[in-house]
Amino acid sequence: MSIEELIKKEEKYLANVYSRYEVAFTMGRGVYLYDTEGREYLDFIAGIATVNLGHCHESVVEAVSEQLKKLMHTSNLYYIIPQIEVAEILYEITKGFKSFFCNSGAEANEAAIKLARRYTGKKEIIATVNSFHGRTLGSLSATGQEKYKKPFEPLVPGFKHVEFNNIEALERAISRDTAAVILEPIQGEGGVIVPDDDYLRAVREICDEKNVLLILDEVQTGMGRTGEIFAYMLYKAEPDIFTLAKALGNGFPIGAMLAREEVMNAFKKGDHASTFGGNFLACTAAKATLSVLLKEKIYKNAEKVGKYFISELKKLKNEYDFIKEVRGKGLMIGVELSIDGREIVNKALEKGLLINCVHDKILRFLPPLIINKKHVDRAINILKEIFEEKF
Ligand SMILES: Cc1ncc(COP(=O)(O)O)c(C=O)c1O
Known part of the structure; x- marks a missing residue:
């Protein structure tokens, strides 16, 4: 054609x-x-x-092709071996983060926002101006670019935006009802905006001081993109929750929301779910991708x-x-x-x-x-x- x-x-x-x-x-x-x-x-x-x-990539193609011949989908009503295997690899890399799998970056951020509210019992999420977190209503509410949001109002209430790379602005914005701060370590869709080297660490400190969760959106920066496996490792500022998608399956659609064990345990059975989340093919792709990423550094x-x-x-x-x-x-x-x-x-x-x-x-x-x-x-x-x- x-x-x-x-x-x-x-x-x-x-x-x-x-x-x-x-x-x-x-x-x-x-x-x-x-x-x-x-x-x-x-x-x-x-x-x-x-x-x-x-x-x-040969390893990903081979692994997915083999899985495709065996089994594609059962749903999360049953145990899914590749899902557990990927979660175990991520747990090892992050030294203790548990995973929830979904199908895209926006969905991963939705899960992160829900978990932050569930864990803290608070409503407010502070995001940054010029950020991009996805197009679903929750992730769009976190997004800090009016052009994507305006036609779809009213959005989800409870979101505030502060200037990126401005610690004082963030500090001022945090209130007694703040559940979490959500940030991209480097703003991607916003134009590759790299913050000062100590910004993320300062955000981490404020979050600790004020007892607020730090969510890092690593949908774009994750999986080796910035020169470390995850960008939070580059900036030495560990989040409480972080999200992945894009390169996690090297092109096969998969998203993930990861959280420290104590935080993730706030989700109770039935709180969140996805029919396709963590399916056999996506997790097989992610397992192969992670294994090449780690083995070949x-x-x-x-x-x-x-x-x-x-x-x-x-x-x-x-x-x-x-x-x-x-x-x-x-x-x-x-x-x-x-x-x-x-x-x-x-x-x-x-x-x-x-x-x-x-x-x-x-x-x-x-x-x-x-x-x-x-x-x-x-x-x-x-x-x-x-x-x-x-x-
Ligand atoms: C930082 C970030 N978060 C979230 C998303 C949304 O991901 P998806 O398009 O998979 O929903 C993107 C997409 O560009 C992104 O760059």
């Missing part, structure tokens, strides 16, 4: 909610995607921070190559004055421009490089964590070509 036909059919049959680039992919291997014409693309967006081990590669990538982007900043800032941790990288970045993304697509742009002016790079310097050099050369032709 040609791209023109696809566009027509999408218009006719699908909800009009996505602005898509004019390409459809039919195959992926490692850091490359292939379109309907067989053209190769270097994928520096990885399904939006999802395919961290690269497309169709892929997050260390993210740290090393991320540093190189950032230094190469900073060189570009010295050459082109429309580049205002280069920022990021590991392979979660943003380049803020003084010009519109969307045309650059389209030009990159034409040249076989997939990147993304948020808030019109921030180029975002979220490649698979398995990339090496050669991939970075290729991406940098393509960007240079575009900048030379255009500006």
